[in-house]
Amino acid sequence: MTLRRILLSFSVAFSLLLIFGFAPSWDGLRIKYESWRESIRLKEQREQAARNRQLNEQPPAMLPVRPGDRARYPRQTFAIRYVDENGFGIDTASGMANFDRITDADTMIALRLTDARLDSLYEEALHDRMFEMQQPGYLSGSWGGSEHWGGELTLWAGGSSRVFRWDFWNPTASWTDDHKRLDAFVATLKRMVVTSSEYRKMPPPKGAYID
Numbered sequence: 001m002t003l004r005r006i007l008l009s010f011s012v013a014f015s016l017l018l019i020f021g022f023a024p025s026w027d028g029l030r031i032k033y034e035s036w037r038e039s040i041r042l043k044e045q046r047e048q049a050a051r052n053r054q055l056n057e058q059p060p061a062m063l064p065v066r067p068g069d070r071a072r073y074p075r076q077t078f079a080i081r082y083v084d085e086n087g088f089g090i091d092t093a094s095g096m097a098n099f100d101r102i103t104d105a106d107t108m109i110a111l112r113l114t115d116a117r118l119d120s121l122y123e124e125a126l127h128d129r130m131f132e133m134q135q136p137g138y139l140s141g142s143w144g145g146s147e148h149w150g151g152e153l154t155l156w157a158g159g160s161s162r163v164f165r166w167d168f169w170n171p172t173a174s175w176t177d178d179h180k181r182l183d184a185f186v187a188t189l190k191r192m193v194v195t196s197s198e199y200r201k202m203p204p205p206k207g208a209y210i211d
Contacts, residue, residue: 049172060177073157078122084151111198128181136179139169
């Protein structure tokens with residue numbers, strides 16, 4: 001087939017597309033382009049979220065132990081209070097914990113963490129330099145309203161005190177090392193409370209939370 005016939009055939013075909021309305025409009029092309037751009041953006045967003053999740057699972061950088069910290073923050077003055085917005089709480093200075101009963105009234109119980117457990121928390125606070133740590137920046141939760149499940153952590157030692165806000169931070173956001181340190185400390189504290197013999201003696205709460 002000669003070039004002239006090829007061009008003629010193409011011209012006829014294109015004319016038929018225009019006549020019967022099969023040629024794409026500029027609006028149609030724009031919509032397709034925007035859809036393609038959005039699919040690329042969402043793909044990059046998912047890839048970044050996966051990378052963040054992997055990085056968040058890695059432990060924070062190890063900080064060198066400073067010999068003067070134990071004198072500055074003596075173990076015998078170390079105390080912790082943690083209270084969340086659902087009613088769960090622990091105060092090591094008073095030896096009391098609040099048992100979240102969900103639909104029933106919360107129950108205050110006597111609960112003293114063992115010396116070994118307090119020693120462990122003390123060492124973690126020193127190694128993480130929590131008495132000099134600034135409040136980690138806000139990270140939106142992984143679901144709507146998740147920040148209402150968080151709580152307030154207060155530490156005391158040697159005349160110093162620190163107050164932190166902890167939340168269910170989005171695991172796909174980019175965490176700093178201080179986010180990781182605070183998250184790990186609160187998780188350890190909670191685990192120690194709920195696995196204590198005093199806490200496990202309590203009857204199970206009624207109801208369930210739906211967020």
